[in-house]
Amino acid sequence: MNEDPLLEILAGVAPGTPLRDALDNILRARTGALIIIGGEPAIDEDCDGGFPLDVPFQHQLVYELAKMDGAILLDRHLERIRRANVEMIPKKYAPSHETGMRHRTAERIAQTRDATVIAVSQRRQVVTLYRGQMRYMLHDLSYILTKATNALASLGRYDRLFRSATRRLGEAEQEGLATLGEVAEVMRRGYIALKIRREIKRYVVELGRDGHLIDLQLEEYPDIYWEWLWLWRDYQREANAPPPPWEEAESWNTTAWGIALGFDSLGQPLSPRGYRWLYHLQLLPGPVIDRLGSHFASRQALAEATPGELSRVGGIDHDTGYQLWTALHSGLGKTDA
């Protein structure tokens, strides 16, 4: 859920890359272009006419070729220009919501082949990237900088909100008084913070060499992904249910998060399985936390386990098992924020 497939594509067209130089020149010359990256060899089934090239990638040449009608095909490593002046006739059907033929073709190819497609609009002067079901419009740098700065301010706010809700939940857990409403609210705030972070990462990559300062500011906020994920595992009714797909939770409120966790009454008392407790000790790698949390399934059972049981179940050596037992019993692991 935390991986963003768009990042690699954005990195390939970031300012400072040869492909971006070609796109900027095409935009300036107002010729438009349809550029297809990868998809070979199956993509050749969708090609009609044009001419084969198979020459090393040069941004000046891509710019010159864009003056002709049709598509330019690059290899998946962006090392060679394979063909140009090609009419694309997608053999496999895919719906398209675009209007012009260039953009409809781009969307269809991206959905049916293992290729990234770039459409440069001649009339609207915009660059749109397509990959699978994904569609992303590139913006000019000052626009992205403004968006990134605003997003950083929102991240600061949601990071604080997430932390205060986490602290309150931790206190309620100590008293054995945690409710679904509190858990769902922490999930919701954390999700928004993660979503904003993902957006800023896209901006950083899209800004290329100009994204360094935004990246530095982003580093001021610790990534809460694991904290958030272990919270989900702590409270999800089905022990191994994965968190919802990224886009699905976009508009969820607290109630929707409660339902996603497998319960329906926000006042319902809940207790954690203990994953977060183990995570906060900062002693164990993820797979060990996973094994221990799945096996003991409650903080109480974890607290009652002997050092020997901890090391056997966790698959860790005796010394680490003893260290873990000491940490669990020293009160260190009882702070949940």
Ligand SMILES: Nc1ncnc2c1ncn2[C@@H]1O[C@H](COP(=O)(O)OP(=O)(O)OP(=O)(O)O)[C@@H](O)[C@H]1O
């Ligand atoms: N199937 C296709 N294969 C290759 N090139 C195409 C294809 N369809 C359109 N094009 C290219 O796109 C150009 C513009 O076509 P059209 O105006 O229909 O698209 P558009 O999506 O509205 O793009 P723009 O915004 O640039 O006008 C065509 O002249 C042609 O060079």
